[in-house]
Amino acid sequence: MTVGHDPTMGTIGLRVEGLVDPQPVRSGTFKRIIPYAMRYRRAMAMVMVATIVDSLITVSIPLTLKMIIDDGIIPGKTSVVFGLAGLVAGLALLNVVAVYTQTWFSGRVGQGLIFDLRTAVFSHIQRQPVAFFTRTQTGSLVSRINTDIVGAQQALTSLLSQSLSTLLTLVLVLAAMLYLSWPITVAALIMIPLFFIPGKIIAQRLEKLARAGMQNDAKLGSMMTERFNISGAMLVKLYGRPEDESAEFSKKAGLVRDIAISMDVHARLLFILVTLLTTVTTAMVYGFGGWFVIDGSLQIGTLVAMVALLLMLYGPVNQLTNIQSDVMTALVSFDRVFEVLDLKPLITERPGARPLPARASANGDGTAPPVEFDQVAFRYPSAEEVSLPSLELMPQRKSEQGPGALVLNDVSFHAPAGRLTALVGPSGAGKTTITHLVPRLYDATSGTVRIGGHDVRDLTLGSLQNTVGVVTQDAHLFHDTIRANLLYARPDASEPEIVQACEAARIWPTISQLPDGLDTVVGDRGYRLSGGEKQRLAIARLLLKSPPIVVLDEATAHLDSESELAIQRALKTALTGRTSLVIAHRLSTIQDADQILVIDDGRIQERGTHDQLLAGGGLYSELYRTQFAHQQGRGRPAESTAAGNGNRALD
Numbered sequence: 140m141t142v143g144h145d146p147t148m149g150t151i152g153l154r155v156e157g158l159v160d161p162q163p164v165r166s167g168t169f170k171r172i173i174p175y176a177m178r179y180r181r182a183m184a185m186v187m188v189a190t191i192v193d194s195l196i197t198v199s200i201p202l203t204l205k206m207i208i209d210d211g212i213i214p215g216k217t218s219v220v221f222g223l224a225g226l227v228a229g230l231a232l233l234n235v236v237a238v239y240t241q242t243w244f245s246g247r248v249g250q251g252l253i254f255d256l257r258t259a260v261f262s263h264i265q266r267q268p269v270a271f272f273t274r275t276q277t278g279s280l281v282s283r284i285n286t287d288i289v290g291a292q293q294a295l296t297s298l299l300s301q302s303l304s305t306l307l308t309l310v311l312v313l314a315a316m317l318y319l320s321w322p323i324t325v326a327a328l329i330m331i332p333l334f335f336i337p338g339k340i341i342a343q344r345l346e347k348l349a350r351a352g353m354q355n356d357a358k359l360g361s362m363m364t365e366r367f368n369i370s371g372a373m374l375v376k377l378y379g380r381p382e383d384e385s386a387e388f389s390k391k392a393g394l395v396r397d398i399a400i401s402m403d404v405h406a407r408l409l410f411i412l413v414t415l416l417t418t419v420t421t422a423m424v425y426g427f428g429g430w431f432v433i434d435g436s437l438q439i440g441t442l443v444a445m446v447a448l449l450l451m452l453y454g455p456v457n458q459l460t461n462i463q464s465d466v467m468t469a470l471v472s473f474d475r476v477f478e479v480l481d482l483k484p485l486i487t488e489r490p491g492a493r494p495l496p497a498r499a500s501a502n503g504d505g506t507a508p509p510v511e512f513d514q515v516a517f518r519y520p521s522a523e524e525v526s527l528p529s530l531e532l533m534p535q536r537k538s539e540q541g542p543g544a545l546v547l548n549d550v551s552f553h554a555p556a557g558r559l560t561a562l563v564g565p566s567g568a569g570k571t572t573i574t575h576l577v578p579r580l581y582d583a584t585s586g587t588v589r590i591g592g593h594d595v596r597d598l599t600l601g602s603l604q605n606t607v608g609v610v611t612q613d614a615h616l617f618h619d620t621i622r623a624n625l626l627y628a629r630p631d632a633s634e635p636e637i638v639q640a641c642e643a644a645r646i647w648p649t650i651s652q653l654p655d656g657l658d659t660v661v662g663d664r665g666y667r668l669s670g671g672e673k674q675r676l677a678i679a680r681l682l683l684k685s686p687p688i689v690v691l692d693e694a695t696a697h698l699d700s701e702s703e704l705a706i707q708r709a710l711k712t713a714l715t716g717r718t719s720l721v722i723a724h725r726l727s728t729i730q731d732a733d734q735i736l737v738i739d740d741g742r743i744q745e746r747g748t749h750d751q752l753l754a755g756g757g758l759y760s761e762l763y764r765t766q767f768a769h770q771q772g773r774g775r776p777a778e779s780t781a782a783g784n785g786n787r788a789l790d
């Protein structure tokens with residue numbers, strides 16, 4: 140942070156290094172806040188009534204003070220003095236009730252608003268496609284739901300309770316002052332514009348700082364969420380340099396600190412200005428007022444009341460400048476929340492979408508629906524289609540903004556009902572991308588993907604989810620019990636059904652040996668289980684869901700041969716009678732497949748059974764022989780993993 144050349148002066152020119160000018164608030168933001176606020180109109184009405192009572196009482200106290208002095212003390216009327224003093228005490232008590240009411244209802248409005256926005260943003264984010272999550276930083280997203288929404292609420296509720304009381308107090312105080320002595324009032328008013336000019340400059344700067352502060356808070360949060368989850372922590376332990384990590388963190392934290400200091404200084408500066416002007420004006424009123432009292436044209440009680448009112452006048456004037464920055468903070472925060480809510484999910488359910496007909500979705504008896512790709516081409520969506528620059532760590536590059544290259548080209552195949560179709564090919568060939576189009580994690584750019592003869596885009600998302608079960612290589616488990624993780628696929632599954640699924644997935648012996656059995660908590664990302672156990676648990680989850688179509692990315696993790704065998708057996712059960720698309724890494728799976736598709740460079744280069752493809756002497760046989768020779772050389776069993784086996788290895 141640099142504060143001019145001399146840190147003791149020129150704070151208005153305070154600059155935080157590395158602070159980019161944030162985008163301005165989009166027009167129309169204010170209008171969009173109204174419906175959210177209107178849900179709480181009754182509570183807001185109560186806040187307003189309480190605020191009016193509070194302001195009336197606040198202004199009436201100096202006037203009562205004037206009467207105590209001028210009509211009680213000076214003429215020596217004890218009864219008037221006691222009566223009015225009692226009135227002041229009564230008013231103070233009433234004020235307590237008013238302030239309490241105001242606090243209670245404004246709390247309800249504020250927390251209600253946080254609840255509404257949080258649930259809306261959470262639901263909206265859930266509807267975003269996978270592509271959104273591949274680009275977005277988790278920390279930024281979490282901070283949008285936490286910091287920004289809370290910021291929006293705080294600014295709005297303080298606006299709600301302050302703006303009315305500020306304006307009301309200002310009008311009432313001015314009316315009372317004009318009534319008591321118009322020349323002194325006019326003199327005091329002349330000073331007011333002196334507040335607004337610096338106030339406005341400072342408020343503008345505060346707005347920029349507020350937005351930059353939120354952005355940098357999010358970056359700091361992102362760094363922590365990335366480093367503190369188990370995979371991130373492992374990576375740091377194995378490859379990271381603690382000093383560099385700390386330096387990077389302190390750079391980010393330093394920027395957050397500098398912005399916060401700058402905001403504090405600006406806010407304080409505003410306060411200092413107001414205090415200075417209040418003191419100067421008070422001195423002026425005492426000067427002129429005292430002179431008028433000596434002169435006999437002003438009563439002493441009036442002078443005391445004028446000074447008390449004057450102190451009340453500059454408080455609201457000060458708050459007026461705060462209101463401006465509150466408005467800006469609220470607008471910035473709401474704008475950042477609306478920005479997320481405005482992001483249209485790329486994959487949505489078509490109006491009139493239908494569930495997959497029951498016959499087509501049947502399973503287990505050989506009537507599972509077939510899957511068909513018809514001249515499918517695909518390119519990954521561009522950054523601007525799926526994400527927001529402000530939610531990404533790096534600014535979106537120009538090259539990311541246009542449409543990218545085709546990753547799949549003219550892919551057509553028929554995966555027969557209840558049969559196993561294996562996808563093989565070099566790394567980056569497009570195998571995973573093909574499987575992602577079946578459950579609509581992405582939509583084809585052109586061409587059609589069909590299930591049981593129905594375009595997947597014509598099906599309801601719910602029925603698609605029930606029809607297609609996916610097991611990924613890195614089977615994710617929530618930080619919860621094994622039971623909760625299994626029930627996630629089918630919440631109504633009974634205990635015997637859970638056990639049966641675990642037995643079929645060959646994971647029951649492991650679970651039953653754990654002291655807490657199914658109630659064992661699996662760590663962050665299910666880390667306390669081995670890779671093979673995790674995949675078998677994921678297969679058990681799939682079996683509980685029992686979908687007629689299975690998409691499986693075989694684990695390539697370094698499994699011992701026992702785990703491999705267990706997984707092979709689990710898979711045999713899982714795939715029987717289901718239409719399966721398997722990204723094959725193990726030769727045994729490939730040999731058993733009803734159909735093998737050899738993918739290279741986003742196209743199907745060859746297709747057939749293992750024997751046919753070997754006999755064909757094409758890419759498959761070349762890949763197979765290279766791999767087979769390699770494994771023989773390493774003394775590994777033929778059905779072991781094929782990953783990491785040269786440039787053109789089966790992956």
Ligand SMILES: Nc1ncnc2c1ncn2[C@@H]1O[C@H](COP(=O)(O)OP(=O)(O)OP(=O)(O)O)[C@@H](O)[C@H]1O
Binds near residue numbers: 565568
């Ligand atoms: N989210 C994404 N955005 C942009 N490009 C992507 C994305 N995911 C994958 N790609 C690219 O698409 C191509 C195909 O990737 P895909 O993951 O389908 O290959 P794969 O055959 O499954 O490879 P592997 O066996 O190594 O997982 C690759 O060039 C990859 O870089």
